[in-house]
Amino acid sequence: MLNLILEDCKKQLSAALIHKKHPFRYLTLATIKKDGGPKLRTVVLREFNPENFEFAIYSDIRSSKIEELKLFPEAQFLFYDSSRLIQLIIDLDLKKFLTELDIYNLLPESSKKDYSSVLIPGSEIKSPDEVQHNIKKNNFVKIVFEAKEIEYLKLKRPNHIRSVYSVKDDWKGKFLAP
Numbered sequence: 248m249l250n251l252i253l254e255d256c257k258k259q260l261s262a263a264l265i266h267k268k269h270p271f272r273y274l275t276l277a278t279i280k281k282d283g284g285p286k287l288r289t290v291v292l293r294e295f296n297p298e299n300f301e302f303a304i305y306s307d308i309r310s311s312k313i314e315e316l317k318l319f320p321e322a323q324f325l326f327y328d329s330s331r332l333i334q335l336i337i338d339l340d341l342k343k344f345l346t347e348l349d350i351y352n353l354l355p356e357s358s359k360k361d362y363s364s365v366l367i368p369g370s371e372i373k374s375p376d377e378v379q380h381n382i383k384k385n386n387f388v389k390i391v392f393e394a395k396e397i398e399y400l401k402l403k404r405p406n407h408i409r410s411v412y413s414v415k416d417d418w419k420g421k422f423l424a425p
């Protein structure tokens with residue numbers, strides 16, 4: 248059963264790359280701030296490799312998460328499927344930042360805007376209309392993470408199911424008291 252749960256997680260994470268409405272398409276990314284405090288934000292899952300548990304997201308290289316990850320190269324992902332009542336908490340190490348242009352160049356014009364604002368993300372502005380983009384001067388970055396632990400929780404009657412899988416344990420997994 249432990250293995251079936253992990254296989255289902257992999258299946259759902261892979262499905263989230265294809266289906267725009269999949270609940271795992273958006274995740275909460277946690278990093279550690281310079282002052283040691285936590286920082287959360289929503290991001291889109293862009294890549295997942297079920298063979299080596301690598302994940303990738305896209306971002307603006309000038310955003311705060313980049314500095315935070317350079318300082319503390321680890322993160323957590325939180326996925327939640329509200330219809331199946333499944334929560335996944337994934338501990339990850341930062342693997343690399345990739346600024347190769349081939350991905351950016353293939354993005355539709357509307358998506359290019361997400362990585363080409365003239366102002367640094369988080370800069371104070373007087374009005375949302377002040378924002379300008381220069382899609383020829385992008386700040387695109389692909390952030391690649393490698394999972395080291397996956398915790399699964401499914402709420403169900405009569406018993407909730409909680410299990411944890413770790414790279415140290417060769418992803419064999421064990422059940423935990425919910």
Ligand SMILES: Cc1cc2nc3c(=O)[nH]c(=O)nc-3n(C[C@H](O)[C@H](O)[C@H](O)COP(=O)(O)O)c2cc1C
Nearest residue numbers: 288289290291304305306307310311312313368369
């Ligand atoms: C629905 C939604 C999807 C988002 N997707 C991304 C994303 O894929 N990458 C990203 O960098 N920011 C994304 N954001 C914006 C982040 O939540 C965050 O505000 C921004 O990246 C700045 O974060 P930082 O200053 O902590 O680095 C998304 C926000 C929302 C509401």
